[in-house]
Amino acid sequence: MDFETRITRLERTNRLLLLLLAATAITFWCTASTHVSAAQHPADIVANSIQAHSISVINPTGKQGVKIEVGDDGMVSIAMTDVRGKQTISLLSDPDGKPSICLAYRDVCRVVIGDVYRENQREFSVQLRNNAGNSVWMPASANPRATIERDSSSK
Numbered sequence: 001m002d003f004e005t006r007i008t009r010l011e012r013t014n015r016l017l018l019l020l021l022a023a024t025a026i027t028f029w030c031t032a033s034t035h036v037s038a039a040q041h042p043a044d045i046v047a048n049s050i051q052a053h054s055i056s057v058i059n060p061t062g063k064q065g066v067k068i069e070v071g072d073d074g075m076v077s078i079a080m081t082d083v084r085g086k087q088t089i090s091l092l093s094d095p096d097g098k099p100s101i102c103l104a105y106r107d108v109c110r111v112v113i114g115d116v117y118r119e120n121q122r123e124f125s126v127q128l129r130n131n132a133g134n135s136v137w138m139p140a141s142a143n144p145r146a147t148i149e150r151d152s153s154s155k
Contacts, residue, residue, distance in 0.1 A: 098122070108133050 058065030063085040068078050074095030082088050086107040092100045100114030108131055116127040128137040
């Protein structure tokens with residue numbers, strides 16, 4: 001075998017080895033990146049109980065979601081937000097256990113059903129509010145059922 005044939009054969013072998021090395025490197029990189037991205041998305045978490053002060057479930061944009069929260073004063077709330085991150089519906093329970101539902105528009109509670117204030121006295125009723133959150137309408141009288149319960153408890 002002459003010198004030129006040997007060099008041609010060596011060059012062909014080098015090209016083939018270089019091609020195999022590149023294919024191996026690409027395969028390794030693809031496999032490694034798949035494992036890395038899989039680690040960012042863990043499997044479902046299953047537990048008998050979870051203890052937390054607040055839990056948020058949000059969409060990938062971080063705006064629309066649900067938040068369950070317990071305040072230091074004992075107030076419990078479940079709040080839902082729209083795609084702009086503004087509050088739309090809230091379920092509240094104050095530290096005394098009095099519930100209320102708030103329907104919001106443009107992040108201001110506009111309709112409250114439940115524990116509300118008539119001037120400076122609390123009652124269980126319905127209240128409509130303006131865009132500043134101030135009361136604009138309530139039924140003319142206090143909730144009759146709450147009035148009867150209050151009168152019977154004072155006897």
